[in-house]
Amino acid sequence: DQQVKQNSPSLSVQEGRISILNCDYTNSMFDYFLWYKKYPAEGPTFLISISSIKDKNEDGRFTVFLNKSAKHLSLHIVPSQPGDSAVYFCAASAGNNNDMRFGAGTRLTVKP
Amino acid sequence: EAGVTQSPTHLIKTRGQQATLRCSPISGHTSVYWYQQALGLGLQFLLWYDEGEERNRGNFPPRFSGRQFPNYSSELNVNALELEDSALYLCASSLFGTASGGYTFGSGTRLTVV
Numbered sequence: 507d508q509q510v511k512q513n514s515p516s517l518s519v520q521e522g523r524i525s526i527l528n529c530d531y532t533n534s535m536f537d538y539f540l541w542y543k544k545y546p547a548e549g550p551t552f553l554i555s556i557s558s559i560k561d562k563n564e565d566g567r568f569t570v571f572l573n574k575s576a577k578h579l580s581l582h583i584v585p586s587q588p589g590d591s592a593v594y595f596c597a598a599s600a601g602n603n604n605d606m607r608f609g610a611g612t613r614l615t616v617k618p
Numbered sequence: 619e620a621g622v623t624q625s626p627t628h629l630i631k632t633r634g635q636q637a638t639l640r641c642s643p644i645s646g647h648t649s650v651y652w653y654q655q656a657l658g659l660g661l662q663f664l665l666w667y668d669e670g671e672e673r674n675r676g677n678f679p680p681r682f683s684g685r686q687f688p689n690y691s692s693e694l695n696v697n698a699l700e701l702e703d704s705a706l707y708l709c710a711s712s713l714f715g716t717a718s719g720g721y722t723f724g725s726g727t728r729l730t731v732v
Contacts, residue, residue: 508660510660512660540720542720542723547725548725549622549708549710549723549724549725549726550661550708550723551723552720552721552722555720595660595661597661597720605663605666605674606651606663606720606721607663608653608660608661608662608663609660610658610659610660611660
């Protein structure tokens with residue numbers, strides 16, 4: 507059961523432009539959402555998170571938006587840099603951060 | 619501070635054999651999670667251990683098992699290996715009950731079943 511879905515397997519953007527990565531979820535019990543970034547041969551690293559009591563969280567160039575009614579979240583990267591090229595995973599959990607569910611990932615390529 | 623360490627980095631096994639993967643969490647973290655990332659798929663939740671006990675299990679057959687030791691390190695065992703078990707196995711750790719900051723992942727063990 508794919509409770510967290512990232513429908514775009516890949517995204518390519520030009521350096522300096524905005525990257526928008528999307529994620530949908532089906533489980534209404536999810537109340538905490540995270541984005542992870544993964545480089546080849548490395549484990550995923552935590553990027554940014556948002557609680558269901560908020561609809562936006564910003565950290566530098568990264569902003570996550572949550573639309574609870576649509577069960578949709580997105581990650582915006584502005585401006586995109588070549589070093590942002592990686593696979594981005596969306597994740598969600600209910601309660602205390604346990605049994606986190608991940609999407610299939612979106613491979614972002616930022617072209618110089 | 620050392621991160622989450624996994625060993626071995628790569629493992630090649632023959633179908634039907636058993637594989638043992640190891641994970642050491644970040645110091646102070648009591649929860650250890652195991653995920654499988656098969657080619658082209660997301661991270662599939664396998665197991666969660668905390669304080670030596672299995673807290674939750676994903677939708678995997680019983681031949682996937684593990685344990686957590688008193689020092690919070692963990693072992694994942696996969697018995698009767700099948701070709702489709704070939705994947706990257708990721709271990710992560712966290713403090714129990716934390717609701718922010720997510721997990722810290724290791725770099726994974728690449729298991730290849732031939």
